[in-house]
Amino acid sequence: MKVKATENTENTEKIISTKIDTVINQWFQETMDKINNEIKTNTNTLEDILCPSILPLSFKYCNAALTLLNNNFKLPAMALIQILAEITLRLCWCLYGDNPQKESTDVRAQRWLKQSCKEQQKFLKKLLPSFNANKKKINEQISYFDKKIAEIPYESAGNLYGSLDELNVNLKNDLYPLLYSTFNTAIHPDLLLLSNLIKKDKNKYTFSGDFDDIDSNNIKFYVMTCAFWIVSLVRISYKWDYNDIKAQYLEIKKIHENSTKE
Known part of the structure; x- marks a missing residue:
């Protein structure tokens, strides 16, 4: 009876795994095809390019995470899920029409762009002392971002995670585990993570480099959650x-x- 129950569980897990792979690919492909067939995209505004550009990018991240999980690489997949969650969060922030400021998608996209320029400029300034030969080029890039920032007449989007406060409850409940749990640790491995990857059996230690006790389907479900929200939005x-x-x-x-x- 126990063997039978184990077989049933394994069969269920295989069915879930296959279903998740199938629907994610179906959702993205059908929606991208619909955009290509029905939407005349121009690049006059950031709003025009937001969805057509973010969809194939997210599709690649989802498929990369699924490929890793199908090969039992859980921590690397979890790092990608953290990125997917951040994409989902910012996309929703841009598209969320019922925002407190009643801002349009284009205004929010411009605010996001301004924040991106500020962050990129900050990184360049930190790089500057380390580059002697390329200082002129880096300074030119910093000046370019100064100009881009000045051109946008709105406040920058600010901290990504601060955007959570404005979202609806269902989306927040789905995103919180992805933004604040083990997935974050996968992007920033530390000694706490490393200590959890050590297993002791009697007097023998095993260093696996990954989570052996986490079911890949549990992680796959989170990939599907991100895919669902991105495609739905x-x-x-x-x-x-x-x-x-x-x-x-x-x-x-x-x-x-x-x-x-x-």
């Missing part, structure tokens, strides 16, 4: 239906939650 911004995507997401979520209780 894009479809909502174009006033396209996303009910089928939502139904698929909730179905797999229910199967996943039931499997973790067994």
Whole structure:
């Protein structure tokens, strides 16, 4: 009976894993095809390029994370999920029409661009003392960002994580675990993480370099969560239906939650 139960669990996990891979690819591909077929994209505003550019980028990150997980590389995949969560957060911040300031998507995209310019300029200034031969080029880049920052008549977006306060409860509940839990540790490995990767059996130590006791499907589910929100937000911004995507997401979520209780 125990063997049978184990087999059933393994079969369920395989089904979930395959379903997640399939729906993520389907969601992105169908939405990207729809954009290519129905949207006449121009580059007059940042709003025009936001969704068409962020969708294929996110698709690549999702597929990279899935590839890593299918090969049992959990920590590297978790680092990518942290990035996906940040993309989701900033995309939602830009597209969230019910924001306190009642700002348009284009205004918010410009504020994000201004923040990006400030951060890039800060990095360049930190690099400057280390580069003797390229100081002129770096100074030119710093001046370029000075000009770009001055051209944008809005405040910069500010700290990415501060954007969470403005979002709806469901999205916040989905993003908090991705932004503030182990996924963050995967991007910034420290001694706490390293100590958790050491296993002792009797007098023998094993150094695995990864989480052996975490199910890859649990991590895959978070990839799907990011994919769901990114694709849904894009479809909502174009006033396209996303009910089928939502139904698929909730179905797999229910199967996943039931499997973790067994």
